[in-house]
Amino acid sequence: MTTPEDAQPVPVRADEDAERTPAGLFASPSGRRELPPTPSTPEAPPVDIAVTHPAPAPPAPARPAPAQPAVGASAPLSPQHPPGSHWSVPHGSVPTFAPPSPSVPANPYGPAAQQPPAPWAGVPYATTGTTAAADPGPSTGPSGVPHTVVLHRKRRRTLSAAWVVPLVVIALAAGAVGGVLGSRLTEDDRLADAGLPIAPVGAGPVEREPGSVAGIAAGVLPSVVSIQVDGPDGSATGSGFVLRGDGYLVTNNHVIAQADGAASTTITVTFGDGSEQEASIVGRTADYDLAVLKVDVEGLTPLLLGDSDSVVVGDPVVAVGAPLGLAGTVTTGIVSALNRPVSAGEATEEDDQAFINAIQTDAAINPGNSGGPLVNAAGEVIGINSAIAQPPGSLSMVGGSIGLGFAIPSNQVRRTADQLIETGRATYPIIGVLLDQRYTGEGVQVSTDVQDGRQPVTADGPAERAGIHPGDVILAIDGRPVTDPDELIVAIRARTPGDTIVLHVRSGSSERDVRVKLDESPTD
Incomplete structure (x- = not known):
């Protein structure tokens, strides 16, 4: 006995309900289940599925027709729907195929009868747009001939693309946001589950290697x-x-x-x-x-002065100081060149300009870094930051760093600082000649003219004793070529009074090496 809830139209198509495997269906190569072919019967339109019921054994008298024709009464079958060649689909059961029977007459109910086929017991039938409940009455027409009920397929409601696409996008976005939030909320739990260490909030400082920049800075600052x-x-x-x-x-x-x-x-x-x-x-x-x-303070920690003569190009360095008043600033770089002739400071009426045989570095040096240390990887001072290059070629501490900084070598600092502490004054080495700043040829030339009352070659000075004369050209010092007067000056001042140097000199068309013992002169 079926109930009204069971009495629903059952649309059946092999491509939509492929998961069902009723008896009498065959699987297609694509995995779909299909009906056995019926050569003499054209395919029925997909909107209607006719259901044929066999006549019961004892014929029963036809039920009286209702006073008004029922809505949705079956029309005569067309040649496309021959009698007996339809699906028998009781609700809730597996559809079966009923082969055509030549003895079954056409539907005796037509438009002239103006009355629908009588329903039979236990089988629901549908009117247009509605579903009828089961009727317990006889299952045959007046002549006992089985009749056909047409089940109209109900249209499936679907959402248009204009609704589906935004919903999919919103769902994806919500899933992504939820995943991120969930991963953040459970990150600590996952790390703990994985056995990974988690730094506690407010943990103490981490020790650094002594040779690292942080380790060097900690020791120098x-x-x-x-x-x-x-x-x-x-x-x-x-x-x-x-x-x-x-x-x-x-x-x-x-x-x-x-x-x-x-x-x-x-x-x-x-x-x-x-x-x-x-x-x-x-x-x-x-x-x-x-x-x-x-300063009147005892027990200070001094910095060690390293050997600047052992520095090579490419060595890592750290510059420390207070650029622009920012105390405790640390910058890093390398030694980018050696023996740069640099004039530092500003010449005044009282003081001559300084000449430095400088260490060049690309560590950032800015105004305020002057006087601060340039240290090596061992934390030893290899120079004192003194000047920076500024376009278009001037050297001062007025502008900012462009990656060309210069430091006084530590060996020079050691000698001069010791002299200043001991005597309050310092000396520098000399050879006793004046150089011609107008000369543009190879090497540097000893002047031939008196300058400011001074002779080109100092009488009984180191150069005169070595046989150097006015107009001679000095090509190299200790095997290092010189092409500018400042190069020769800084190279000599980098030595110590009493040292002996070798100068390669050209006099006229002849060249020779001469040994010169450096004298000293008090600094200004």
Whole structure:
């Protein structure tokens, strides 16, 4: 006995319900199940599926026709729908194929009868747009001939692309956001489950290797100081570092130049821990652009002075100082060149301009770095930052870094600082000649004219004793060619008074090597 809920139209197509495997169906090569071919019967339109019911054994009298024709009564079968060649589809059962029977007459109910076929017991039938409940009455027409009920296929409702596409996009976006949030919320749990260590909040500082930049900086910064000079002509800032534990500091001369001779000028030194001390000048030299200061503090940690003669191009270096007043700044780079003839500071009426046989570096050096240390990978000072190159070729500390910085070699710092501490003055080596700045040929030429009352070759000086004469051309010093007067000057000043050098000299058309023992002269 079927109920009204079971009495629903059952649309059946092999391509839509391929999962069903009823008896009498065959599987197609594509995996679909199909009907056995019926050569004499054309394919029925897909919108209607006719259902044929066999006549029951004992014929029953026809039920009286209703007073009004029922909606959806079956029309006479067309040649495309021969009787008996249809599906028998009771709801809830597997459809079976009923072969055509030649003895079954055509549907006796037509438009002239104006009455629908009588329903039979246990089988639902459908009217147009509706579903009828099962009728317990007889299952045959008046003549006992089986009849046909047409089940109309119900249209499937679908969403248009205009609705489906936005819904899919929204679903994908929601899934992505949910995945990200979920991964973040469960990240710590996953790390814990995987056995990975998680740093606790507020963990202590991590130790660095001594040879790393962080390790070098940690060892150097406590010994680097910031220097501020306040005087009647304004203020100046720079850097310096502890040279000795009993309060001696070293910096550039041009950092404290305006403090010389001014009673109202003060020099304030700020240490790495923030403490401040007033400093005094022990000695200074414009020729080497170096100065030594003194503070009344004991037990300071000095920086070690390395051997600048062992430095090679490509060595890593770290520059430390207070560029633009920013104390404790660390920059890194390499040694990009050696023996650069550089003039540092500014020439004044009282002081000559300094000439430095400089170490060139690409570590960032800016105004305020002057006097700070340039250290190697061992944390040893190999130079004092003194100058930077500025386009169009001027050398000063006014502009910013362009990757060309220059430092006074540490071996020169050691000699000059010792002299300043011991005597308050420094000396530099000389050979006793004046050079012709107008000469443009190979090498550098000894002047032939008297300059400012000075002879081209100093009488009884080192050059005269070695046989050098006015107009001679010096081509090389210790095997290193020279092409500019400044190159020869800085190369000589990088030596120590009393050292012996070898000069390759050309006199007229002949060339020779001469040995010259350097004399000394007091610096300004």
